[in-house]
Amino acid sequence: MIKKIVVANRGEIAARIIRTCKKLDIETVAVYSEADQKAPFVSMADESYLLGPSRVQESYLNAEKIISLAEKAGADAIHPGYGFLSENSQFANKCQGAGLVFIGPSSRVMEQMGNKIAARKAMKNAGVPIVPGTDEAVANVEEAKEIAESIGYPIMLKAASGGGGIGMQVVQSDEELEKAFDSNARRAQTFFGDGAMFMEKKLENARHIEIQLLADHHGNTVHLFERECSIQRRNQKVIEEAPSPFISESTRQEMGESAIRAAKALHYTNAGTIEFIVDEHENFYFLEMNTRVQVEHPVTEEVTGLDIVEQQIAIANGEKLAYKQPDIVRDGHAIEARIYAEDPETFFPSPGHISAFELPDGENIRNETAVKADFTVTPFYDPMIGKLIVWGADRNKAIAALKQALLNYKVEGIKTNIPMLVEVADHSQFQNGNTTTAFIDNYYLPMMKTN
Template identity: 70%
Template sequence: MIKKILIANRGEIAARVIKTCKKMGIKTVAVYSEADQKAPYVTMADESFHIGPPRVNESYLNVEKILSIAKETGVDAIHPGYGFLSENGSFAKKCEIENITFIGPKSDVIEKMGNKIAARNAMEEANVPIVPGTKEAVDTTEEAIKIANDIGYPIMLKAASGGGGIGMQVVRNDDEIHKAFDGNRKRAQTFFGDGSMFLEKKIENARHIEIQVLADNHGNAVHLFERECSIQRRNQKVIEEAPSTFISESTREKMGAAAIQAVNTLNYTNAGTIEFLVDEEENFYFLEMNTRIQVEHPVTEEITGIDIVEEQIKISSNQVLTIKQDDLSINGHAIEARIYAEDPVTFFPSPGHITTFETPTEDYVRLETGVESNYDVTPFYDPMISKLIVKGENREDTISKLKHTLQRFKIEGIKTNIPMLLKVIESEEFQKGNTTTAFVDEYYLPVVK
């Protein structure tokens, strides 16, 4: 059994992993940049080490420094959280070479699924439905225009590597591709070191629905049902819930079966998420696979009672998965609201000094946070500062509890997106469950701009 873990991450996810490690009696090692030296997670860990300057390439992406601390402290494993090195196959391979357990899938699987073109092709081979699009990287604007006309507009222009909406843009005609292609390719090269681009048909009025999976090293795999993640701004999720309000039980079973088929074909192990786009007729298409824990994993934990981080650690300790598919069921409804330090209208980041951070403490509230009162939010990292998760007996009950909690959430000193979150969940369309990926553009922005 793993006895000591280094968390190669920061903020709320580092704190989240530490909490489960404490529950399991596992010692923890935290790493922090100069900008994060006063972050709450730093003092939560059994040991903490300064890793470098604020910029990520000098700290949280500093592979050699992280491995050096891991060896120095004698850890058995590294938990990468999400973002940063979590889907870096090269880092996972170096962990394997150093005989340090990487809490995640094997490096070759990470490499395959980290490239969206390779992932699409792998899913097609596994007989998982995919969105019509290119099988290889597109090199020039002219080539992109030709392919777009063959597939038919509108088109999603996407970076082959990375995530977070970077390098992604909807294009609806030849002129828009001319304007977008080179700029998105350069952004992808800057952020991910890979400027490869590909094209997919845009599914109009789509839902973004994902399936959580767990698989051990002994051939056992289960899915933990679905999460609805359609409320997005700038192609990045803002509100997630489980279960989905849209799909039927029949579609739920088919999507779960497709996710398990993908896992078995890839010989995938540990926790992962198969993301799908679902059209108005409940046809679903593979979007991407995240070979790590997701930001929104708590809503799945709330409706299933499964601690996904704990299962990750057990699987990485080579334990047999004790969860059986037939034993799993959906209990209640859960919604997660991501709280960002950002302007609620422009979505521009709003770094600064948090003078007050006060949150409700009802038993139906779960808060995962990386900040506190008298804390400085820096411009160096993603502006998400907390996740608010609320569980209720049903969706109506959960929305009511979430609204009540957000109204009493008190963050002063910086701007946050709490006003946006309230407007979204108070809207008639959200309450009806009409939550497509176009929701923010159609129902929120026209009201506030």
């Protein structure tokens, strides 16, 4: 049985994991960089150890140091959270080699799903619909132009490895493709050590909808319904909700069954998410698989009543899932807004010292935070400083709760995206459920230009 877990992450997700471990009477070990010495998650853990300097390569990406500290602390397991080493198959192997339980899927599946080209092939073989595009890496820009001509513009140029929108760009013409191909390949090489690029047809008026999965080591797999994640800027999500206001019950069931079929074909274990792109006719296509806990997992927890981190730990302990598919029911509507230290007009990061910090409070409001008052947001990491999650009996009530909670969310000393989130929540198109991936471009940015 797992009795002591190293949380190999930082910020709000580290605090989130520690909170569940406390509920389960599992000891926790925090590891932190010099920039995070005063971060809330460090004092929450039972023990904490300095990893190294602020740069991620010397701290949160230092696999050998993390494993060494885990051995020093006498830990049984490592929970990687999301980002950093969470989808690094080599890290998972190193944990296993050190006798540590890696709380996640097998390294084999992580490696297969970590490469988007390999993932496309696997989904195709499992009978999951995929977007028209390439099944091999594109060699150069000339080949890319030939492929674009055959599938038709606009196309999505994507890095085969990594995530977070890095190396990804919508391309409308040969001219744009010539400018984008090499620069995106170089960026992917810098961030992920892999400059391979592939291409997919860009679906217009599409939605980003994902299915949360849980799978144990005994052949049992269930889905926890869907999350709508279409409100994005720079190809990164900012508002997520469950259920989707768009898809029908029949499509919801079909997507869930398709995700389970994919997970079973992969022999997947632990928590994971199949992401789909859905067109205006409710046709859905595989986008990618995230082999970890998602940033937006709280909205699923709020409508199902399940603690996904607790389920991850139970699965890693070798336990059978306690639920069959009919046991999992959905109640009400939940929305999550990501709070970023960034300029709400340009979306550029806005690091600095937080002079005052006050969270909204009340029934059906949940806060996941990475900061506190008198804390400095550094430029070293992703600028997300918290997540605001609200629940309502229906979507209208959830939106009303979100708007009020955002107005009561006080951060002073730095810029945040809260004004943008308020504008989105107050927009008639959002309230009507018109939440395509083009929402920010079509409605928010034009509004900024006229102000």
